Amino acid sequence: MTxxxxxxxxxxxxxxxxxxxxxxxxxxxxxxSGIGYFDEILCGRTLKDINAVIHIEKYPKGLLIKIAKSFKSYLLPYSTNEIKSIMLNKNLQQTQLSIALYSDNPIIFEVEDKNIRYVEDFLEEINIEYEKY
Structure with missing residues (x-):
């Protein structure tokens, strides 16, 4: 997706x-991983390396995922029809949020322990079913 x-x-x-x-x-x-355009922007670096953050925003018919860096944003919309499943997977080493798509690779995010509750609250507020492991 572009x-x-x-x-x-x-x-x-x-x-x-x-x-x-x-x-x-x-x-x-x-x-x-999972968003080719974001991979191109990052070029092997992390968001922290380029002083940027990820935002996910609920829209009436889907989610908007964006990299926010200073006053610039890179926006990618995903309709609910494109989203196969959402999974919050906790294990001993790390917690990952995975958004599986019907037409592409899953989008993977790491969640720091201190932010797990924020992610869970967001997923519950937006009324999108998700699996938690």
Whole structure:
């Protein structure tokens, strides 16, 4: 998937009006893999290396995943029809949030222990089913 314009985002996942509830998971995830365009931006570096963060925002018909760096954002929308499943997997070494897509590789994020509750709260607030292991 490539970056999307605001018009393409509206067409794919709808838009949020100023009076709508906003559901945002801001700067609580570390991107690992699954989005080719993000991999190109990072070039083997981490978000911390380039002083950027990941945000996931709930839209009426899907999720908007973005890298936010200074005053620039790289936006990628995913409609609910594209999302096969969401899994929050905790083990002894790390916790991962995985978004499996019907048409592409899964999107993988690491979640630090201190941020697990924020991620769980976000997933519950947006009413998207997810598995927790």
């Amino acid at each position: 970056l999307a314009s605001k018009q393409q985002i509206r067409e794919l996942i709808g838009h949020i009006r100023w009076f709508d509830d906003q559901y945002l998971l801001a700067a609580k995830l570390n991107y690992v």
